[in-house]
Structures are given as C-alpha cells and as structure tokens.
Amino acid sequence: MKHSKHKGWLYLLPAILFLGVFMVYPLIDVLIYSAEEGYNFVSQTAYGYGLYNYSYVLHDPYFMQAVRNTFIIVVITVPLSTGFALLIALALNSIQKLKDLFQTVYFLPYVTNTLAVGLVFMILFKKTAYTDGMINLLIQFFGGEGVDFIEGPYWAKMFVMCFYTIWVVLPFKVLILTSALASVNQDYYNAAKIDGTSKGRIFRRITLPMISPMLFYLIITGFIGAFKAYSDEVALFGTDLNGAGMNTIVGYVYDMLYGTAGGYPSYASAAAIILFVIVLTITCINLMVSRKTVHY
Numbered sequence: 703m704k705h706s707k708h709k710g711w712l713y714l715l716p717a718i719l720f721l722g723v724f725m726v727y728p729l730i731d732v733l734i735y736s737a738e739e740g741y742n743f744v745s746q747t748a749y750g751y752g753l754y755n756y757s758y759v760l761h762d763p764y765f766m767q768a769v770r771n772t773f774i775i776v777v778i779t780v781p782l783s784t785g786f787a788l789l790i791a792l793a794l795n796s797i798q799k800l801k802d803l804f805q806t807v808y809f810l811p812y813v814t815n816t817l818a819v820g821l822v823f824m825i826l827f828k829k830t831a832y833t834d835g836m837i838n839l840l841i842q843f844f845g846g847e848g849v850d851f852i853e854g855p856y857w858a859k860m861f862v863m864c865f866y867t868i869w870v871v872l873p874f875k876v877l878i879l880t881s882a883l884a885s886v887n888q889d890y891y892n893a894a895k896i897d898g899t900s901k902g903r904i905f906r907r908i909t910l911p912m913i914s915p916m917l918f919y920l921i922i923t924g925f926i927g928a929f930k931a932y933s934d935e936v937a938l939f940g941t942d943l944n945g946a947g948m949n950t951i952v953g954y955v956y957d958m959l960y961g962t963a964g965g966y967p968s969y970a971s972a973a974a975i976i977l978f979v980i981v982l983t984i985t986c987i988n989l990m991v992s993r994k995t996v997h998y
Contacts, residue, residue, distance in 0.1 A: 886913065
C-alpha cells in the first residue's frame, strides 16, 4: 500500500514541478517585487519593503482609467456574448440540413489572427483622408452623421472595442454551447412534448438546467479572458493606449514593464497583484452563485 502511494506521487511529480516552476514561483516573485520600494532595475536593489507601490498604482490616473475600461468591457461583453452565443447555438441546433457547414462558418473568426481581424475592423470603422469607413458610409446613407470610431469620442471607441471583443469570442462560445445542446438526452424533450409542455417552459426547465455547467464555464472563462484584454485594444487603437484613452489593466502592466513608462517592475507587479485579487474575488462570487444555479 505504501509503495502504491509513493508511485502515485511519482506520477504527479512532473505536474507538480511544472506548476511550481511556472505558476507558484512567478506568483511569489511578483509578490516580492510588488512590495519592494525604490527598486532599481539596473542594480536589482531596493531600499525597503512596504505598500507604497500599491498606493502609487491606485492613485495613478492611468491605472484608474485602465480599471474603468476593463470593467466596462467585462460588464458589457461577457453577458452579451454568452447570450448571443446561446441564441445562435439554439438556432443551429434546430437546423437539420447543412448544420455542420453553418457551425464551421461561425467558428472561422475564432481561428483567424486577432490582429488581422482588428485591421478589418479599422477599415470598417476608421475615418481616413480617403474614406469615412464603410460603417460611416452606411450611417450617412440612412441620413445620420458619421463618427470617427477609432480616434473620435470615448463612447464610439468603447462601442467598437466591445463589438470587436464579442465578435472574437462568440465562435468559441457557440461551439461549446452547440456541443452542450447536442448532449442533452432527447428523452426529456419527448416526455415534455407528450405532456404538451410549451417551448418556453421546455427551455427554462430542461434545456437551461442541462447546459448550465457549460454556461457557467463560459461565464467564468469569459470574465477571466475579458479582464486579461490587451491585444484586442492594440489591434484597434495601436500601442499608445493611454493616449487613446483605451488602456486596460494588462496594458498598464505591460507599459510599466516595457512601454514608454517602462522600467518599473514593482509598479507593474503591484498592478498585476491587484488584477489577480479582482479576478479571484469575482471567480469566488461566481462559484458561490453557481451552487444554487448550476445543475451537475
């Protein structure tokens, strides 16, 4: 029995080493960096430890702007993308002919390069010296006034950002939900139809509870992914996200490490720890809520 126990730990050893080297050690290292005050990047020295870095980051207007942008993206894109994905998945599930073809078409944006999709969105929305962009041309055709969605007002840039984010994450969610719908036991639907149950009640009482684990998975991963948003913003607005007013928390961390304000790993580490706490808190809240709403 003891030999079998040691054998089990031996099997787990590669995974434990991998997690220790690539997850636990970096987290501890970031915690140490975030507490080092007056850290000198060249000499790798600090004159003390404390919470000054956190105070600096929390009072930095660029960081607060990044937090606001990130929360807006999270609050708007996660519910809408999940809701749209569910509607599309239900529609695809009801199609009999060419079902696989439609699923493939919806999944194509997910395997397309993020920057390439961003360039397409820039062409659609950005005003240039040669054209107002396709979207503005459509708005003007219907009698509206064109807007510079890329370099114009904040609400216009945030609209494009949220639209782009939903477009990018939608295919993956559609794929997961179509698979979840296909796995629901048809006997439940047949029994409900025999009883004369309405389609709305079937959806609420059978479909939603049966696919609730996958919905919960998509919501959790959606929150985490939206909080880590950065490359999408760069694809649309370029590398100077502070100048565009569209920076995110991850973008702020990158700027503190490598951007124009680079060379401040302590500030970057403090911002990263704050992001970690935010994501962990929201994940824990979702886990508590899921105990009552998710049916396994």
